[in-house]
Amino acid sequence: MKKLVNNPSNVVEEMLDGYVKAHSNYVRRLEENDRVVVTSRKTADNKVGIVIGGGSGHEPAFLGYVGDGMADGVAIGNIFASPPPAPILEATKAVDKGAGVLYIFGNYAGDNMNFGMAAELAEMEGIKVEKVIISDDVASAPKEEKEKRRGIAGEFFVFKAAGAAADKGYPLEDVARVARKTNEQTRSMGVGLSPCSLPQTGKPSFEIGEDEMELGLGHHGEPGIKRVPLDTADNVADVLLSYIFEDIKLDQGDEVAVLVNGLGSTPLMEQYIVFRRVEEVLKERGIRIYRSYVGDYITSLEMGGLSITLTKLDDELKELIDHPVNCPRFTQK
Amino acid sequence: MKKLVNNPSNVVEEMLDGYVKAHSNYVRRLEENDRVVVTSRKTADNKVGIVIGGGSGHEPAFLGYVGDGMADGVAIGNIFASPPPAPILEATKAVDKGAGVLYIFGNYAGDNMNFGMAAELAEMEGIKVEKVIISDDVASAPKEEKEKRRGIAGEFFVFKAAGAAADKGYPLEDVARVARKTNEQTRSMGVGLSPCSLPQTGKPSFEIGEDEMELGLGHHGEPGIKRVPLDTADNVADVLLSYIFEDIKLDQGDEVAVLVNGLGSTPLMEQYIVFRRVEEVLKERGIRIYRSYVGDYITSLEMGGLSITLTKLDDELKELIDHPVNCPRFTQK
Numbered sequence: 001m002k003k004l005v006n007n008p009s010n011v012v013e014e015m016l017d018g019y020v021k022a023h024s025n026y027v028r029r030l031e032e033n034d035r036v037v038v039t040s041r042k043t044a045d046n047k048v049g050i051v052i053g054g055g056s057g058h059e060p061a062f063l064g065y066v067g068d069g070m071a072d073g074v075a076i077g078n079i080f081a082s083p084p085p086a087p088i089l090e091a092t093k094a095v096d097k098g099a100g101v102l103y104i105f106g107n108y109a110g111d112n113m114n115f116g117m118a119a120e121l122a123e124m125e126g127i128k129v130e131k132v133i134i135s136d137d138v139a140s141a142p143k144e145e146k147e148k149r150r151g152i153a154g155e156f157f158v159f160k161a162a163g164a165a166a167d168k169g170y171p172l173e174d175v176a177r178v179a180r181k182t183n184e185q186t187r188s189m190g191v192g193l194s195p196c197s198l199p200q201t202g203k204p205s206f207e208i209g210e211d212e213m214e215l216g217l218g219h220h221g222e223p224g225i226k227r228v229p230l231d232t233a234d235n236v237a238d239v240l241l242s243y244i245f246e247d248i249k250l251d252q253g254d255e256v257a258v259l260v261n262g263l264g265s266t267p268l269m270e271q272y273i274v275f276r277r278v279e280e281v282l283k284e285r286g287i288r289i290y291r292s293y294v295g296d297y298i299t300s301l302e303m304g305g306l307s308i309t310l311t312k313l314d315d316e317l318k319e320l321i322d323h324p325v326n327c328p329r330f331t332q333k
Numbered sequence: 334m335k336k337l338v339n340n341p342s343n344v345v346e347e348m349l350d351g352y353v354k355a356h357s358n359y360v361r362r363l364e365e366n367d368r369v370v371v372t373s374r375k376t377a378d379n380k381v382g383i384v385i386g387g388g389s390g391h392e393p394a395f396l397g398y399v400g401d402g403m404a405d406g407v408a409i410g411n412i413f414a415s416p417p418p419a420p421i422l423e424a425t426k427a428v429d430k431g432a433g434v435l436y437i438f439g440n441y442a443g444d445n446m447n448f449g450m451a452a453e454l455a456e457m458e459g460i461k462v463e464k465v466i467i468s469d470d471v472a473s474a475p476k477e478e479k480e481k482r483r484g485i486a487g488e489f490f491v492f493k494a495a496g497a498a499a500d501k502g503y504p505l506e507d508v509a510r511v512a513r514k515t516n517e518q519t520r521s522m523g524v525g526l527s528p529c530s531l532p533q534t535g536k537p538s539f540e541i542g543e544d545e546m547e548l549g550l551g552h553h554g555e556p557g558i559k560r561v562p563l564d565t566a567d568n569v570a571d572v573l574l575s576y577i578f579e580d581i582k583l584d585q586g587d588e589v590a591v592l593v594n595g596l597g598s599t600p601l602m603e604q605y606i607v608f609r610r611v612e613e614v615l616k617e618r619g620i621r622i623y624r625s626y627v628g629d630y631i632t633s634l635e636m637g638g639l640s641i642t643l644t645k646l647d648d649e650l651k652e653l654i655d656h657p658v659n660c661p662r663f664t665q666k
Contacts, residue, residue: 018608060601213335269390273338276350301602304335
């Protein structure tokens with residue numbers, strides 16, 4: 001696949017360089033470790049710090065969500081690879097204001113290990129750290145083993161809720177509680193239509209036929225649940241939602257936040273057509289959409305496909321979802 | 334190319350249905366004509382109305398830019414086809430508050446004809462209308478014939494400046510003046526890497542080799558200036574900028590707004606790598622970037638490639654570019 005890059009080994013560095021230049025009123029790179037981007041805006045004294053992170057290639061995630069009302073710092077890995085402990089630790093030290101730091105990251109072996117090591121190192125330096133591991137992808141493990149599931153687009157809602165809680169002055173244990181509750185109440189299910197390719201290899205991340213799609217495909221091309229014939233937008237929405245409904249109890253009168261998330265090359269037009277059906281199905285079931293998000297929130301380079309995420313809301317989560325955000329790649333009034 | 338759609342003939346209707354459901358706190362469809370989306374928010378009495386529009390398939394343009402501080406209404410055509418006069422006229426009637434209405438649209442034969450007819454019909458109904466036709470694409474006609482050039486991503490800056498002027502209470506002739514000035518001061522140049530396909534045909538909008546790219550490719554696949562071998566991000570940025578610098582006088586100390594606009598399937602990572610080089614080149618020339626925008630602002634379905642837009646700013650345009658915006662697909666504090 002064609003790429004507009006220079007040396008493929010430098011794509012992450014050059015992206016970060018461009019990013020902080022484009023958004024210098026919001027963020028800066030740390031001198032101590034240039035794989036760390038932190039907010040350059042003033043935050044309240046004694047606010048809990050939020051550090052997120054993961055591999056590159058998921059833009060606008062994760063770096064786009066550092067700003068007012070979301071995360072304070074991000075540790076940036078290579079493409080589809082976890083950041084090592086060093087940038088996570090430096091991000092932690094940079095954003096800690098004495099109230100402790102919350103790590104939020106998707107459930108992947110590398111992230112678990114590296115954020116875990118960074119947490120230990122931070123604690124040794126006297127910084128209190130909590131970790132919340134996101135596991136919203138219903139396709140990646142059975143219902144009974146939610147803790148084995150991967151984190152995908154639902155991570156956005158966890159960043160949103162935890163970021164709001166920290167901004168509102170919640171103490172660390174409450175920011176972590178809110179993040180865990182959001183993860184518990186969040187389910188995502190995706191479909192992959194076409195692969196992406198890594199700049200360094202140029203090879204497609206998976207092979208798929210012209211008339212096929214893969215249900216439950218992971219954000220790095222991990223195998224999904226099954227390969228099925230390409231279907232209509234409405235049928236795809238119905239199938240994705242059916243997996244979510246089997247997994248989390250949603251009753252008439254319940255309220256949800258919805259995210260239809262494009263994986264990279266799927267046009268907004270198609271995402272809105274899918275959202276249209278999601279709204280219809282939820283309405284038929286008497287489930288109220290409290291807030292809707294449609295767009296490329298967490299991508300996989302130029303992968304084709306999308307996912308649907310539902311987060312069941314209570315009064316506390318509604319207030320946090322409503323909280324304003326001002327980040328380079330996501331703003332909510 | 335694979336599409337997540339239902340009946341390909343209904344993609345625009347279903348997208349609009351999904352769009353207004355997702356953003357019902359911002360917009361509504363008109364009962365009089367369902368190809369019109371207007372703001373559902375209160376605007377100041379006697380504010381000049383702004384109506385934009387064009388073909389579908391360019392999302393988030395144009396419908397995503399209806400909201401506070403940008404446009405008040407949008408007339409929506411079929412994919413890559415101008416809206417007919419009827420929805421433009423209905424949009425005009427819906428947003429007019431007695432201060433008149435400005436039409437802003439790209440320089441395409443169909444749009445010129447249909448917005449022109451709608452303007453005549455609106456005048457017959459006693460609504461004062463001004464038209465500003467955008468022609469920022471340096472690839473589409475020689476410098477001496479700017480009025481023959483097509484409108485591409487630079488349309489965004491014209492919407493931004495005119496929307497701010499209307500929001501600030503400028504009278505119609507001044508909103509139009511500002512829009513014309515912005516167009517005069519704006520130049521864009523793009524490159525196409527891979528085609529899109531229309532849902533109804535499924536056929537690629539153009540053919541291109543695996544190692545080629547097309548300089549100056551239009552937003553609907555119109556032929557560009559020349560086909561050249563795929564090159565590095567820095568070289569592509571340099572070439573695109575060289576066309577712009579030949580076309581508009583930019584001196585040391587001048588200030589510009591920059592837009593690196595993705596055409597659909599080009600990852601943000603690559604867009605930021607290109608922005609990085611744009612910033613370097615402008616810095617070398619002593620040109621100051623006043624504001625930067627990077628992302629998919631005006632797309633062509635899943636087309637691959639991007640464009641660079643520079644708008645030369647004076648004090649008036651700087652104030653207008655800074656004005657806050659709150660739209661479903663673009664927010665600026």
